[in-house]
Amino acid sequence: MARSKNITQFCAYCNKETKMARVGAMEVTENGEKDAVGNKVWYKCSRCHHNILFDETELNSLKDSAEIKSLSKEECIEYSPENSYSVGQAIYHENLDDVGWVKDKKIMSDGRSAIIVAFQKLGERKLIDNFRPEDTVLPDE
Numbered sequence: 001m002a003r004s005k006n007i008t009q010f011c012a013y014c015n016k017e018t019k020m021a022r023v024g025a026m027e028v029t030e031n032g033e034k035d036a037v038g039n040k041v042w043y044k045c046s047r048c049h050h051n052i053l054f055d056e057t058e059l060n061s062l063k064d065s066a067e068i069k070s071l072s073k074e075e076c077i078e079y080s081p082e083n084s085y086s087v088g089q090a091i092y093h094e095n096l097d098d099v100g101w102v103k104d105k106k107i108m109s110d111g112r113s114a115i116i117v118a119f120q121k122l123g124e125r126k127l128i129d130n131f132r133p134e135d136t137v138l139p140d141e
């Protein structure tokens, strides 16, 4: 496994989210039982160059969203491109059959707005927000 692994994590030294490079694993063997304690891995902050220890088991479970808790469809607003969403809203995407939280809103290069949704099963997806049909040139109609 030669691929380098970079993550974006909150750096306590920089007091912000920074890019971090995987430095190496440190196996924690409390009580001699590997599987119970997870995988502690050192990451180096690309900004301040501090080494920070993360639990990769935790990172993987948190990867999609720091705030994902169990979410049911009933708690979600059904996603539709025409609607506008705000950060923190829970949405249900019918085609993807997944629920998630709106993590971020962005203006795309073409000026349209998009939302970044952290889906529970699928991970992060970018979706169209506040879609206006008149923004698009349609062949007929």
Ligand SMILES: [Zn+2]
Residues within 6 Å of the ligand: 011, 012, 013, 014, 015, 018, 045, 046, 047, 048, 049, 050
């Ligand atoms: Zn840092």
